Amino acid sequence: MPEPLFQKIALVGIGLVGSSLARVIRRERMAGTLSIATRRAETLARAQELGLGDEYFLDAAEAVRDADLVVISVPVGASGAVAAEIAAGLKPGAIVTDAGSTKTSVIREVTSFIPENVHFIPGHPIAGTEHSGPGAGFAELFEERWCILTPLPDTDAEAQAKLTRFWEGCGSRVDTMDPEHHDMVLAIVSHLPHIIAYNIVGTADDLEAVTKSEVIKYSASGFRDFTRLAASDPTMWRDVCLHNRDAILEMLARFSEDLSALQRAIRWGDGDKLFDLFTRTRDIRRSIIEAGQEVDVPDFGRHVLAHPKPESESA
Amino acid sequence: MPEPLFQKIALVGIGLVGSSLARVIRRERMAGTLSIATRRAETLARAQELGLGDEYFLDAAEAVRDADLVVISVPVGASGAVAAEIAAGLKPGAIVTDAGSTKTSVIREVTSFIPENVHFIPGHPIAGTEHSGPGAGFAELFEERWCILTPLPDTDAEAQAKLTRFWEGCGSRVDTMDPEHHDMVLAIVSHLPHIIAYNIVGTADDLEAVTKSEVIKYSASGFRDFTRLAASDPTMWRDVCLHNRDAILEMLARFSEDLSALQRAIRWGDGDKLFDLFTRTRDIRRSIIEAGQEVDVPDFGRHVLAHPKPESESA
Known part of the structure; x- marks a missing residue:
């Protein structure tokens, strides 16, 4: 079996995006160990029940210990608080990324907490559904969807290449863009x-x-x-x-x-x-x-779902 | 074989709605003869190629001759012109209805052309897709969708009951409403x-x-x-x-x-x-x-269509 892309991945936040990542990381065997953290005990219990990871923590700082990749997928208003929480636990050389829908505000609120020897590369997978929570995720969420990285001026090229391979492993195509x-x-x-x-x-x-x-x-x-x-x-x-x-x-x-x-x-x-x-x-x-x-079907394919085999197809 | 609901139905307009009606009328054997009229020769040829009816006319007045039910499904701006065109050909006792998305304007523009001995009952099936033309229709379009009838003060109860049975035969549920x-x-x-x-x-x-x-x-x-x-x-x-x-x-x-x-x-x-x-x-x-x-699926079921059997369903 080939070496996984990362020895350990930590997911902070296990909603639609986090739990979809957990599923595709497992399917593609991209992590030696998959660690999951979320703030609410109920959500964590649900993630555990679904068997989404290897380790489960209410304390994000514990979850990120020894992780080579940390993905923060929480509402963007909580990004700064998460960064503050995990800062001390981050491993030198680790990559930290996020999945937030806004990038300048995340950069503003997160960057100052990230230690010098850790690579912070903000990101945003352009994928989702209207459902939320750990039960809503699925491994195919990112397939054929774009993931936008907004690297900072001093971003390490090797770390960025590795993060790109990660998203490609999830089925995404990867673009880079200026945060603004x-x-x-x-x-x-x-x-x-x-x-x-x-x-x-x-x-x-x-x-x-x-x-x-x-x-x-x-x-x-x-x-x-x-x-x-x-x-x-x-x-x-x-x-x-x-x-x-x-x-x-x-x-x-x-x-x-x-x-x-x-x-x-x-x-x-x-x-x-x-x-x-x-x-x-x-x-x-x-x-x-x-x-x-x-x-490529009319009405988003609703009629196909409702009537799998129309009798009048030949009409 | 039971008697069809109408000896002859004429469809004036053979776009998404008209061609869906043609398909469900045939499937449910609701007409002895199905007559189709449309203004453009190219559209009529396409309807004929698809085998949507029994008779095809560019002249709507010819199509409606002897018809027991006439369904006008054209853009609402053309309703008045169609009514003027078919008026002389309408059979005494026939039911004329339409599928227009507005009702007060259709009533205003159509009613004066309808002979006294013909039942005009305006209607509107709440169903559609973003596609148009005779090739876009399908027999299941009206299933579980509402059809709103806006009867006029002097509408004949028997004619209205028969039109209601027609739409129910198409799979619709039927409501009545004031046109305004x-x-x-x-x-x-x-x-x-x-x-x-x-x-x-x-x-x-x-x-x-x-x-x-x-x-x-x-x-x-x-x-x-x-x-x-x-x-x-x-x-x-x-x-x-x-x-x-x-x-x-x-x-x-x-x-x-x-x-x-x-x-x-x-x-x-x-x-x-x-x-x-x-x-x-x-x-x-x-x-x-x-x-x-x-x-009842996230994302209108797009992911189901794109990935019919997700490998990670159990995750």
């Missing part, structure tokens, strides 16, 4: 969509003229799509909003400006303007499917 | 979600600081969900915006007001307010799944 640019890109592709989804679901929930039961019954006409993102973990998304404020406000301003123009076109019956926008947006989905970032 | 209320409900559950999706995809497409290739690569972080609705038929959605203007503007105003409040909470770092909204919206998805209007 990462936060701008994610504000439009991830943060704004979540905020808009939360907002529209909130608006529908607040109406008086339309009942909640009507919203639910007729949701297949579009609304239900938004409820998926709006069912994401509230702590994670509160933290994202607080930690990527400037980029999010910039994207929100652009979105609102465009929406006002669209609203005006509707008010004044400008059919050509509407038709132009609605035509232009069609292509981008095709490109996403071609890039392997979306399933 | 229908338009208000659909503005929030369907029209606003589509407009918001078109808008955000347009905003992303217009950025200078983030490239289109970045939007595509990292779209799995949320954005790709919106591209599905934003890939819907431009003509259909232009017409919806023009024909349900008042209800849409009302919903847009509420959405924007709520978004401003959310934006303010982000600007001022009001974490509690964000957490409250993000928690409240979570429940509604669960209700939609329980109501049978959404698949």
